[in-house]
Amino acid sequence: MRIVLVGPPGAGKGTQAAYLAKNLAIPHISTGDLFRANISQGTPLGVEAKSYMDAGNLVPDSVTIGMAEDRMEQADAAEGFLLxxxxxxxxxxxxxxxxxxxxxxxxxxxLDLEVPEEEVVKRIAGRRxxxxxxxxxxxxxxxxxxxxGVCDVCGGELYQRDDDREETVRKRLEVYHTETEPIIDYYKDQDLVVTIPALGKVEEVTKRAMDALQRGA
Incomplete structure (x- = not known):
């Protein structure tokens, strides 16, 4: 099975991707992991990506696409993957x-993980x-x-990352609406989109997604 997972920041994509990939016995291919692996291994694409990142520039789509294609060609992805x-x-x-x-x-x-915008802001801005x-x-x-303000585990200081501040979260959501949300309509035209309400416990959301995939199978 070949699946694309989309959703706004804070929708729980990484968590759901890991659970779904395990349940479906397919590899979870995440952009973050691709970049880390290619950069740490010093691949030509990793070297190219790092040069853009070190200069404070966006990595071109061609580099990201190349990394994704290389990963999809690996043996463990022959029977499917979750992007x-x-x-x-x-x-x-x-x-x-x-x-x-x-x-x-x-x-x-x-799979489109649907979360109300204010819930996204609350989820991310509340992280410590x-x-x-x-x-x-x-x-x-x-x-x-x-x-x-004190960590239960080790007594360390708890803090809010700059990326998690409300104004930053709202900017990230604007980018999502502008850049990523249009692909949902693109895939709706291909009758591929399955909308999953992503509020609730992790296992409840996973079950909704698995049930939806089985109905469509």
């Missing part, structure tokens, strides 16, 4: 279609991270520490 963070704009979506067509493949579904260990994550409303 998370790619495609992120119409140009990348068209490139993916072209790649699949040239290889005699098709997408099975585009431990300065000692970034894996210790709390939330000002949903997962409060026992003592305000």
């Amino acid at each position: 998370d963070g790619f495609p992120r704009n119409l140009g990348q979506a068209e490139a993916l279609d072209e790649y699949l067509k040239n290889n005699g493949l098709t997408l099975d579904a585009v 991270i431990c300065r000692n260990d970034s894996s210790h994550v709390f939330h000002a409303e949903y997962n409060k520490p026992k003592a305000e």
Whole structure:
């Protein structure tokens, strides 16, 4: 099964992608992982991407597309994959279609995780991270520490990352609406989009997605 996962920042794409990929026994291909792997391994695409990033410039679509295509050609993706963070704009979506067509493949579904915008802002802006260990994550409303501003695990100071500030979150949402949301209409024209309400517990959202995929299978 070949799936694209889309949704705004804070919709839980990374979490759902991991669960869905495990349930479907297909690799989870995330843009972030692709960049990290290519840069750490010093591949030609990784070197090119790093040169743009070091200069403070956006990495061109051609580099991202190249990394995604290389990953989809690996043996573990022969029977399917779940794409998370790619495609992120119409140009990348068209490139993916072209790649699949040239290889005699098709997408099975585009899962659109739907979360109200104000919930997204609340989810992200409420995050608090431990300065000692970034894996210790709390939330000002949903997962409060026992003592305000103090990590329950190690006693470190909890802080709000600049990326998680409300004004930054709203800018990220604007970018999502402008760049990524148009691919939903693009895939609706191909009758591929399955909208999944993404409020609720992680396992509840995963079940909704799995049920929807099974109905469409």
